[in-house]
Amino acid sequence: MTIAYVRVPVANVWKDPDRPRENDGVFLERHPSVSNWLSRLDEEKDGRLGLVGRLETQLLLGEPVWVKEEINGWAHVFIPGQPHHEEQRGYPGWVPAHHLAYHPDFHHAWESHPFAIVTALKTGLLIDGAQRTVEIGWLTRLPFIGEANGDAIVMTPTGIPGRVPAEHVHVGRTLPVAAADRRIETARRFLGLPYLWGGTSVYGMDCSGFVYRVFEACGIRIPRDAHVQAAFGQRIERDSLEPADLVFFAYEQGKGRIHHVGMYVGDDHFIHAPRTGLPVQVQSLSQDAPYAEEFCFGRRYDGSEFPASIPLTADMVGEET
Structure with missing residues (x-):
């Protein structure tokens, strides 16, 4: 595998090269515009909702990836900065190869x-x-x-x-670990931000991408997806929740598969990115459906669960593109 770095402000990571639709084409260009892409999605009835099962996650300018192979202009990558439950090399997916670059000076500086x-x-x-x-x-x-x-x-x-x-x-090299009140303050900066399946940027986030980035901003590294976030940290029951604990929700009245995550803000409320069509907001943990019925438990992360960074060393590095 080789190392490469994202050369565009935001890069979409797709499930496979066949998943982008016609209205996603503007984001496959060499210099994609996030705003133009989102505007096109909003013009169609299921533009954003149609990303489910297509878009895996997002990367920001400069973030590193391992490139396994390149096929027909697409790079099969693993994201070391986004821990994944099945892949030690990081979150897997596909990125247009021209959204990546390798330069020895940047690699050394990184x-x-x-x-x-x-x-x-x-x-x-x-x-x-x-x-x-x-x-x-x-x-x-x-x-x-x-x-x-x-x-x-x-x-x-x-x-x-x-x-x-x-x-x-x-x-x-890293951001300082922030106390609970700072994490909540950071999360509240995004009240009103539109939901975006797979999103991890200020242009839109999904539920797990939202808490993933908030914790990153507060010096704490956690997994990317909700069901994996629920497997680490200290388990916290309902009556012991404290501000900045993650709260998880599952099907079958909290006993089935975990499908959602938010952050507890105190006073029986939590902040989260609900779903397509609803922005980041604060809701009641015990009164608002379906969350009152689907709450299962909380998790508390203190910053010691994952390393602050993963060293990028390999027998080979990428070529300049």
Whole structure:
């Protein structure tokens, strides 16, 4: 396998190359626009709902992947930063190969430099020499190589330096572990954000992608999917829930397969990304259906369950694209 890095602001990871539909084509272009893609989905009745079974997850600019193979312009990848219950190499899926890049300078900087981690919801990345600014989102991390005139100088995956407003980033290899109140405050920043199946970006998230990114922003690494998130951490029963505990919901009145996750915020309420058509919101744990009937248990993560990062070492690395 080879190592590569995402070269677009947001990359969709598909179940297989045959899953994208005609209205997804705009997001397969070399320079995809998240906003244009979502606008096209919203123009169709089942545009967003139709992503179920098609879209697996998303990646942000600079995130690393293992590339197993490339077939007809598609890269079969594993995502080391998104733990998966069946695959030690990380979350599996398929990405258009031209959404990935490998440059030795970026690879070296990724392994050895501190990161400029975006803390603003959205900001601009000015790519040196290109005279264009690319919109990038929350939790995008790029190697930090210096600061000048109020900008953080970063390395982009194609090996070209870029600039991001220094006030919009945190510089460090990881983000500090945050207390429960900070996790809730972080989650509340996304009240009203539209639901997006497979989403993990500020343009839209699903239930598990939402808590996955919130915990990442608070220095705690957890699995990507709800049923796997429910298998780790400390199990917490209903009467012992504390703010920032994850709460899980299952079919068959809480006794069947886990299908949903949110974060407890106290006073018998939780915050979550419900489903297609409903935005991130706070709801009652005991009064609002179907959650009152489907609650099964909580989990408490303190930051010690998973390593903060996975070293990217391999016998081979990717070629520049």
